[in-house]
Amino acid sequence: MAVVQPSSPATPYRITGSFVLAARQFPRHRAAMVGLVLLVLICLAAALAPWIAPYDPVQIKLSAKLKPPSFEHLLGTDHFGRDVFSRLIYGGRTSLSVGVLVVVFAFVLGVPLGLASGYFGGRIDNLLMRLVDAFLTFPPLLLAVALVGLLGPDIQNVMLALGLVQAPVLARIVRGSTLAVREDVYVTAARALGAGPARIVLSHILRNVMSPIVVQLTIVFSAAVVAEASLSFLGFGTQPPQPSWGRDMSEARRFLGDAPWMFMAPTGIIMLCVLSINFLGDGLRDALDPRAWRTRRQLSKGEG
Amino acid sequence: MPLLSVRNLQTRFATDRGIVRAVNGVSFDLEEGEVLGLVGESGSGKSVTALSIMRLVPEPPGKVTADSLTLEGTDLLRLSEADAREIRGSRMAMIFQDPMRSLNPVLTIGRQLTEVLRRHQKLSGTAARRRAIELLETVGIPMAEKRLAAYPHQFSGGMRQRVMIAIALSCNPRLLIADEATTALDVTIQAQIIDLVKRLQRERGTSVIWISHDLGVVAGLCDRVNVMYAGNVVETAPIRELFHRPSHGYTLGLMGSTPRVDGSGTARLTPIEGMPPNLIDPIPLCPFLPRCRVSVPACQARPPERREFGVGHWASCLADLAK
Ligand SMILES: Nc1ncnc2c1ncn2[C@@H]1O[C@H](COP(=O)(O)OP(=O)(O)OP(=O)(O)O)[C@@H](O)[C@H]1O
Ligand SMILES: [Mg+2]
Numbered sequence: 001m002a003v004v005q006p007s008s009p010a011t012p013y014r015i016t017g018s019f020v021l022a023a024r025q026f027p028r029h030r031a032a033m034v035g036l037v038l039l040v041l042i043c044l045a046a047a048l049a050p051w052i053a054p055y056d057p058v059q060i061k062l063s064a065k066l067k068p069p070s071f072e073h074l075l076g077t078d079h080f081g082r083d084v085f086s087r088l089i090y091g092g093r094t095s096l097s098v099g100v101l102v103v104v105f106a107f108v109l110g111v112p113l114g115l116a117s118g119y120f121g122g123r124i125d126n127l128l129m130r131l132v133d134a135f136l137t138f139p140p141l142l143l144a145v146a147l148v149g150l151l152g153p154d155i156q157n158v159m160l161a162l163g164l165v166q167a168p169v170l171a172r173i174v175r176g177s178t179l180a181v182r183e184d185v186y187v188t189a190a191r192a193l194g195a196g197p198a199r200i201v202l203s204h205i206l207r208n209v210m211s212p213i214v215v216q217l218t219i220v221f222s223a224a225v226v227a228e229a230s231l232s233f234l235g236f237g238t239q240p241p242q243p244s245w246g247r248d249m250s251e252a253r254r255f256l257g258d259a260p261w262m263f264m265a266p267t268g269i270i271m272l273c274v275l276s277i278n279f280l281g282d283g284l285r286d287a288l289d290p291r292a293w294r295t296r297r298q299l300s301k302g303e304g
Numbered sequence: 305m306p307l308l309s310v311r312n313l314q315t316r317f318a319t320d321r322g323i324v325r326a327v328n329g330v331s332f333d334l335e336e337g338e339v340l341g342l343v344g345e346s347g348s349g350k351s352v353t354a355l356s357i358m359r360l361v362p363e364p365p366g367k368v369t370a371d372s373l374t375l376e377g378t379d380l381l382r383l384s385e386a387d388a389r390e391i392r393g394s395r396m397a398m399i400f401q402d403p404m405r406s407l408n409p410v411l412t413i414g415r416q417l418t419e420v421l422r423r424h425q426k427l428s429g430t431a432a433r434r435r436a437i438e439l440l441e442t443v444g445i446p447m448a449e450k451r452l453a454a455y456p457h458q459f460s461g462g463m464r465q466r467v468m469i470a471i472a473l474s475c476n477p478r479l480l481i482a483d484e485a486t487t488a489l490d491v492t493i494q495a496q497i498i499d500l501v502k503r504l505q506r507e508r509g510t511s512v513i514w515i516s517h518d519l520g521v522v523a524g525l526c527d528r529v530n531v532m533y534a535g536n537v538v539e540t541a542p543i544r545e546l547f548h549r550p551s552h553g554y555t556l557g558l559m560g561s562t563p564r565v566d567g568s569g570t571a572r573l574t575p576i577e578g579m580p581p582n583l584i585d586p587i588p589l590c591p592f593l594p595r596c597r598v599s600v601p602a603c604q605a606r607p608p609e610r611r612e613f614g615v616g617h618w619a620s621c622l623a624d625l626a627k
Contacts, residue, residue, distance in 0.1 A: 207410045289409075
C-alpha cells in the first residue's frame with residue numbers, strides 16, 4: 001500500500017456524528033417540538049412553583065371550598081378550599097420526578113437485561129427470562145406495594161419499586177427486538193470485521209431497537225404517574241396534604257358531580273404530559289432512524 | 305506454504321430433527337493471490353464453509369472440527385474468540401450477498417468504514433477518515449468525502465456493495481471471502497463489481513474465495529473452482545480444465561443448467577432433476593447418485609474415491625466422462 005500523502009494536511013475531514021445529525025433532524029419534527037416545548041413549560045412551572053403558584057397548595061380555607069374556576073382561583077378550589085391551580089403546579093414536582101425517575105430506572109435495569117438476553121441467548125437468556133416471567137406473574141401494583149413494603153415507604157423507594165416493576169416488561173420487549181436484529185446480515189458482517197460483543201450490542205443493535213424502547217418508555221411514564229397515586233392512596237409515597245397529580249385525581253372522583261374541575265385539572269395535565277411525551281417519542285424515534293429523515297426540500301414541497 | 309489450508313473440515317448443527325452435517329470433510333488449499341470459486345446449488349454448504357473459516361459459525365448449535373485449518377500458518381480453530389476477532393477484518397474479511405442489508409441502516413458510511421480502521425489499524429479519527437476517503441475513491445465512489453456522511457439507504461445496491469468491498473479491504477486482508485456478492489445485483493452492476501474485485505485482487509495480491517451458484521461469473525473471475533455437493537467438494541479443477549473436462553456427474557449437470565456466458569453453444573437451461581439429499585442421515589454411496597444421469601454400475605456398489613484427471617484436477621466420481 002502506498003504511503004498516504006495527505007493533499008492538505010490541515011483539512012480535518014470531519015464526519016458529522018450520527019447523533020449530531022439526529023439532533024439536527026429533531027427540530028424538523030413539528031409534533032415533537034410541540035411536545036418538547038409543552039414539557040419544558042410544565043417542568044419549569046413545577047421547578048419554579050414557589051414563585052409562580054398564586055396560593056399555598058396546602059393552605060386550608062373551608063370558607064372557600066369547592067369554588068368553581070374564577071379569576072381568583074383559575075381552576076377553582078377543592079373540598080378544603082385549596083387552590084387547584086397551585087396544587088397542580090406543586091403536584092408536578094412529585095409526579096414529574098416520579099415519571100422521569102421511573103423511566104430512568106426502567107431503562108437502566110430493563111434495557112441491558114433485554115440486550116444481554118437477546119444477544120447472548122442460551123443459558124443467560126433462559127435464566128434472565130425465567131426471572132422476568134416470575135416478575136410478570138404478579139400484578140404490577142401488588143408487586144410495587146410489596147417492594148415498597150420491603151424498602152420502606154418513602155418516595156424514592158416508590159420510584160425504585162415502580163421502575164423495578166416496569167423493567168421486566170421493557171426487558172422482554174428489548175429482547176424480542178434484539179433477537180430479530182441479531183439475525184440481520186449487518187450484524188454478521190460486523191462480526192466478520194472483528195467487532196466484539198460490546199461493540200455490536202452498543203453500536204449496532206441498541207441503535208436499531210430504540211424505537212420500541214421509546215414507545216414503551218412513554219407508556220411507562222404515564223403508568224408511573226398513575227401508579228404513584230394508587231400507592232400514595234395505600235399510604236406509601238407522598239402523603240396528604242402534599243399535592244400529587246395522581247392522588248389529587250383519585251380524591252377528586254368523590255366530587256365529580258359537584259366539582260368536576262377538581263378532577264379535570266389533574267387528569268388534563270397528566271394527559272397533556274403523556275401526549276407530549278408521545279410526540280417527543282415519535283420525534284426521537286424518527287430522529288434516530290435515518291430512513292425516516294426528510295430533506296428540507298421534501299418538507300417545503302409538503303411531501304411525505 | 306499455501307495461504308489457507310483446509311483439511312477435513314466438518315461443520316455440524318444440532319437441530320430438533322437430528323445432526324445436520326452441513327459441511328462434511330472439505331479439504332482444499334488456497335495459494336497466495338489465487339482466486340478460488342466455490343460453486344454448488346443451494347444448501348450444498350458453501351456459506352457454512354465460509355463461515356467456518358471465518359470462525360463465525362454460532363456454537364452452539366454449530367460445531368466446527370477439522371484435521372487442520374490454517375491461515376498463514378495460524379491454526380484458526382485453536383484461536384480464542386478474542387484472537388479470532390483480531391484476525392477477522394484484518395487478515396481475512398468477508399462480504400455478503402445482500403448489500404441492502406449488510407450495512408447498518410442507522411450508521412453513516414463513514415462511521416462504518418472508520419470503525420474498522422480504528423479497531424485494527426489503531427488509526428486516529430482524522431487518519432481513519434482520510435483513509436476512508438481514499439478507500440471509497442479506490443472502489444469508484446465519486447465525491448467520496450461527501451459520501452462519508454451519507455447513510456446506506458442513500459446508496460444504490462451496487463454502490464453499497466462497493467462500500468462493503470471498501471470496508472472489507474480496508475485493512476488489507478490476505479484473504480477475502482465473497483459469499484454471493486453479486487447475486488442480488490442486476491447484470492450490468494454485477495459485471496462492474498466483478499471487474500472491481502478483479503482489479504483490486506490483482507493490485508493487492510489478495511487471495512479470494514468467490515462463492516456463487518453462477519458458473520458464468522466464476523468462469524470470468526476464478527483461477528480454480530471447487531464444486532460442492534451435499535457438504536463436500538466433489539470436484540476441483542483449474543477453471544479451463546473444469547469447462548473442458550468436467551469429470552463429475554454433478555458438475556456436468558451444473559453446466560447443463562447454466563446458460564453459456566460467451567454466447568457459444570446452447571443457452572438452454574437443463575435443471576438437474578430431483579432434490580439434494582437431506583444432510584441428517586448418513587450417505588453411504590455417492591450423494592449425487594439418485595439424480596445422476598451418467599452413473600455406472602459401480603456407483604451402486606461402493607462410495608466413489610477421488611480420481612485424478614489432470615494437474616490439480618480431481619473428482620469423486622466413478623463414471624468415465626472424459627471419453
Ligand atoms: N444454523 C444452522 N442450523 C441448522 N442448519 C443449518 C444452519 N446453517 C446452515 N444450516 C444448514 O446447512 C446446510 C448448508 O447451508 P449453506 O447456507 O452453507 O448452503 P449454501 O451452499 O450457502 O446455499 P445457498 O446457495 O442457498 O446460499 C443447509 O442444509 C442448511 O439448512
Ligand atoms: Mg449461502
